[in-house]
Amino acid sequence: MTVAVTLGLLLALLLISVPVAIALMVLGLLIGYLYTPFPIHRAMGEIFWSASTDFILLAIPLFVLLGEILLRAGIAQRTYSALDKWLSWLPGGLMHANIGTSAMFAATSGSSVATAATITTVALPQARRYNYNESLFAGSIASGGTLGILIPPSINLIVFGFLTNTSIPQLFLAGIVPGILLAVLFMVMILVICLVKPHLSGGTRSATWAQRFSGLGDLLPVLFIFAVVIGSIYAGWATPTESAALGVLAALVLALRYRAVNLRFVQEVMEGTMRTTAMIMLILITANYLNFVLDAIGLAEMLKDFVNNLGMTPLNTLLVIIVLYIVLGFFVETLSLMVITVPIVTPVMVSVGYDPVWFGIMLILLIEMALITPPVGLNLFVVQGVRGRGNISEVMIGSLPFVVVIAMMIVVLILFPDLALIFAQYVR
Secondary structure, eight states, X not given: OHHHHHHHHHHHHHHTTOOHHHHHHHHHHHHHHHHOSSOGGGGHHHHHHHHHTOTGGGHHHHHHHHHHHHHHTTHHHHHHHHHHHHHTTSTTTHHXXXXXXXXXXXXXXXXXXXXXXXXHHHHHHHHHHTTOOHHHHHHHHHHHHGGGGTSSSOHHHHHHHHHHTOOHHHHHHHHHHHHHHHHHHHHHHHHHHXXXXXXXXXXXXXXXXXXXXXXXXXXXXHHHHHHHHHHHHHTTSOOHHHHHHHHHHHHHHHHHHTTOOSHHHHHHHHHHHHHHHHHHHHHHHHHHHHHHHHHHTTHHHHHHHHHHHHTOOHHHHHHHHHHHHHHHHTTSOHHHHHHXXXXXXXXXXXXXXXXXXXXXXXXXXXXXXXXXXXXXXHHHHHHHHHHOSSOHHHHHHXXXXXXXXHHHHHHHHHHOTHHHXXXXXXXX
């Protein structure tokens, strides 16, 4: 009954267009008032303060800042041009460069939205220039952008680790193999579609080997940032938060190297960082209070007991959770979906025998699917917003093949869980 009331109140608040952060705070106050005699609302200030000063969460604005610097410094454009020379000979041409650049930018930005927006800005003019089918082309960008939350560093994996007290270094390592495999599967899907329907590919182009090798230098900045951020963590030199700061410093050095730093650059970087950080942190702070209330009334224990009493197998429990996330992903914004459900669902999955690190990667795949499924798929709106013409339904249709690919990846991860745990088991 308590679970039904909680979900009902949440959906009611979202349906009347109450901002997500306010909806979470109001829900926490209502649930506390209805189901506990204690004045737990008096702890709100302390909970807000403790969440906003958590050292782990300091990594979020730093990774946002890192992505903004790389975007404004033109590094994404250089990466795209280099991958264009290596991949555009394949059937599907530049769409492979969309996926490849998304994967590489994901290894530095930590955000799907930032990745999608950046690659759209860089790539979409090329679609019009070379007469690609814009629907599939835009769909490949929206889908490639989802790699931003799977390939480390990932803001969403940091959020998951914070909410569940799971090792962030383990989560980062666990995302590498599934992230690379998903990028390859995206490219295979493009290849198959363009072989079956060549008119969608826009034609292939080739570069000389000299041009390809000369472009390799433009891939070095992204690899350098990835080595600084991820390498410093696993060398034992830095925590995830400290590695984010090192990444920002390295990105600034590159921006200075490319002579991109000026007053306008600083203003745009800071505005973009503050806007994104404020949105994420306000949701996290209010969600932390809601989670405190739900823990106080024992909702997670109720749900765990309910699932155990159903007598379902662990696999059946997992399938129910997957279906739940797919359905909720149609209607709830992805970060909000995570912070609302993760503290409740994760203990249930751990209690039936699933590794929390493995489940974190499974959850990110489900969140990726939600990013490109209507009606509230955020990446669809980001790509259409930058595109600025046509109808968003074209982007939705172009993304459908990649939704199928993510579903296939979910099945693969269920069948071969070691894909996520093969490296994660070596760190704490």
